[in-house]
Amino acid sequence: MPMTQRKNPILDAALAYGNAGLKIYPSPKKDGAAYVKWRTGSTSDAATITQWWTKWPEALIYLDCGKSEIGVIDVDTLEGHNVDGIGSLADLETDNWFLPSTRQAQSPSGGVHYFFRDRGAQLKTTSGKLGVGLDTRGRGGMVVLT
Numbered sequence: 001m002p003m004t005q006r007k008n009p010i011l012d013a014a015l016a017y018g019n020a021g022l023k024i025y026p027s028p029k030k031d032g033a034a035y036v037k038w039r040t041g042s043t044s045d046a047a048t049i050t051q052w053w054t055k056w057p058e059a060l061i062y063l064d065c066g067k068s069e070i071g072v073i074d075v076d077t078l079e080g081h082n083v084d085g086i087g088s089l090a091d092l093e094t095d096n097w098f099l100p101s102t103r104q105a106q107s108p109s110g111g112v113h114y115f116f117r118d119r120g121a122q123l124k125t126t127s128g129k130l131g132v133g134l135d136t137r138g139r140g141g142m143v144v145l146t
Helices: 011-017 046-055 085-095
Strands: 024-027 060-064 071-074 105-108 110-118 125-132 136-137 141-146
Touching: 011 024, 011 060, 024 046, 071 085, 085 125, 085 136, 110 136
Parallel strands: none
Antiparallel strands: 024 060, 060 141, 071 110, 071 136, 105 110, 125 136
16 A cells, blocks of 8 residues: 655645745744754745755744745733733824734734735834834844744
8 A cells, every 4th residue: 555645734834935925944943043044045935945844844934024025013912921012002003003904923922923014124123112012023033933
């Protein structure tokens, strides 16, 4: 009986991100060293992505924000980081403008990541500059996608 190849949902997700034009790279764990030099090696190339997730099938998928021209606002929570980023964001929106509707993802610590198109990679990566519990990821920054 011939062996059937098992599907890898992480590889499928990585290929979908690459197909969408996002520059990604593999890492063994959150906040860990990447398997590749991500600042020069992140890619959307399907052959490279397939090679990486065949070699490291359980690797996390990281997004290279700057090269992907994606800006992220990372809103921390009291439960996850002992800071009220949600309150800071509400204050910022009340005093300035409300964020437009956009894609969002819950972070592992319970916060929220807001994803925006950042043509020309104008957004800088910061920590706390917008307000307590608010970080940005842009040029030189990354976020875990899965």
